[in-house]
Amino acid sequence: MSSGRYQALKGMKDIMPPDIHVWQSVERKAREVFSAFGFREIRPPIVEATGVFTRSIGENTDIVEKEMYTFEDKGGRSITLRPEGTAPVVRCYVENHLYNMPPPQKFYYAGPMFRYERPQSGRFRQFYQIGAECFGSPHPAADAEMLSMLRHFLSGVGLPNLKFQVNSIGCENCRPAFKDSLVAFFAEKIDDLCADCRRRYGQNPLRILDCKVEGCREARKGAPRVTDHLCEDCRVHFEHLLLLLEKLGIPHSVNPEMVRGLDYYTRTTFEVTSENLGAQNAVAAGGRYDRLVKEFGGPETPAVGFAIGMERVVELLKAAVQYDLPRPLAFLAMLGKQAGIEGVLIADRVREKGLWVELGDAGSSLKSQMRRADRLNAQYVFIAGDDELRAGSLKWKRLSDSAEGEVAIQGVVDFLQSLS
RNA sequence: GUGGGCGUAGUUCAACGGUUAGAGCACUGGACUGUGGCUCCAGUUGUUGGGGGUUCGAGUCCCCUCGCCCACCCCA
Structure with a gap:
């Protein structure tokens, strides 16, 4: 454009x-x-x-x-x-x-x-x-x-x-004999053929057989068939x-x-x-x-x-066919600088297991991180903030039904593996 | 190579030849200071594909050009 x-x-x-x-x-x-x-x-x-x-x-x-x-x-x-x-x-x-x-x-x-x-x-x-x-x-x-x-x-x-x-x-x-019989067949009908087919007549008479022009369809009625030759x-x-x-x-x-x-x-x-x-x-x-x-x-x-x-x-x-788009298993929302660091480490351990985790932006609001998780169609959101870090655990929320819970940071990998 | 249709915001599309080119969706933020979707509010977004011409005035009309789509030819 x-x-x-x-x-x-x-x-x-x-x-x-x-x-x-x-x-x-x-x-x-x-x-x-x-x-x-x-x-x-x-x-x-x-x-x-x-x-x-x-x-x-x-x-x-x-x-x-x-x-x-x-x-x-x-x-x-x-x-x-x-x-x-x-x-x-x-x-x-x-x-x-x-x-x-x-x-x-x-x-x-x-x-x-x-x-x-x-x-x-x-x-x-x-x-x-x-x-x-x-x-x-x-x-x-x-x-x-x-x-x-x-x-x-x-x-x-x-x-x-x-x-x-x-x-x-x-x-x-x-094939040569068949070609000859085709040429013989079309010899007297050559004037009924379209311009393309008149050219084909000399170059590759077989092609006349699948021409879509109405006059050519008509002209080839009764033409010899390969399968008979x-x-x-x-x-x-x-x-x-x-x-x-x-x-x-x-x-x-x-x-x-x-x-x-x-x-x-x-x-x-x-x-x-x-x-x-x-x-x-x-x-x-x-x-x-x-x-x-x-x-x-x-x-x-x-x-x-x-x-x-x-x-x-x-x-x-x-x-x-209806195709399902691939979706992240989890989205990790983070609040504040400390959580931003801790979250990267947690996500890294999860990804090591081959599970798809997306990281939020620790500097932006939880609301906008949640919205991003939703748009990515993530199955779970994990929240890491000051309260959670003090307690050594993360909050989780399942976006499909809004179910919520808590999981120890040490157990996050196992938790996610059991879900996938 | 030939013929037809179409080019306006990121996208889908409006705009009798006449003010500063609009709307939905999308995007960003807010209402809701740490919880998505639904709703409401606000904000951002344009070389109207490009060039030339006609006109007091062109997104709109004309010419050229580029691009896309469809068909012929041919093929997967």
Whole structure:
């Protein structure tokens, strides 16, 4: 608002109380659930050589073409703030020869990503993802495990009713043929397509399938469906995955029109969406990427992963769940210089036990200290004044019901420990 | 990159082109000299985002600019 001072950059936000407590609880839940599935944390750098992203995400995707924060470092190297988490993890996996460990190797990460886009509801230039990657298993069971883990996380955090959509976009054997049949299908309808789709027709015809323009919806009726054009292996893989999802009781729908924005996906892709978000309604998304490790110079290694959009999860949770703000166990009001010294010592002993105590200002009135205790929502107020110090004890008051009592100074720590 | 909406106190918002830009909440103090919340009283808070223009006079109208929000594109 004030224009002369510094502000956070466009699309970047300070995450602070009270929201930070929601963030922390989401992260805690992710670690808990992912650990139960055998995933371990990995923390790659936030900046990578630019090639890590251009080669994996795809040269003519929007991310690479116009959304990356790319700079030159002082040595003239092109470096990029990571726009997504999978490529750095794959780079790490290959660089550290993790393919020599017994498969599958399972990792998760959490942290900021950067994309230079126009911000809008649910979309930021610095945003946070929690992601998971599983290397070394080609089986549909691995895909199912990822989706199951995602569901446990979401319902564990308080979002049990989100929509799961799955699709299979085939592999390098069947996708080219499918693309060809799409191109053939749209060839005679090209005039009915919107300007964007006419461009997509040449670049990435799959994208025409999820265009929202009415004319394009109409034009694609009767278009060939990926799921009808899968090769035998891909078809079996997908059907097995669907069977497992059924058995696991994960409500899902197959959406043959779902397309992902990154080039590296093979076979399974999936997306979890919410109707309570805005236009950017994907809460989490992911899929299988069986060729990426090899492209990074490792051995052929199948893999599957997903990423969760933190601010979207937090947004939904703030609307759905009531969070209790952390509150101090006790507030120590002090009156006069002597009490001011004694009080600091008492509080120090209590805090040593890990209990939250706030100290009042010994120079201000008891009334204002009480008011501060109330605003902090402290459970107990302890009062240290001349009378109390002479008697070697403190008065206490419980703010919820105004109950009062006395406790020996020597016994304050025990007293508070018994309360917490 | 394109389109739309909005910028007034810490915050939520008022103010027909016309006096010194107001109110609720919040904050500080008091009524209650050592007991919070409720009530009452008093007090503090502004480059009306910034710059230019029109006008006797601009928070209000016009232009530029910056920022925020929403949508497209795309995505988590």
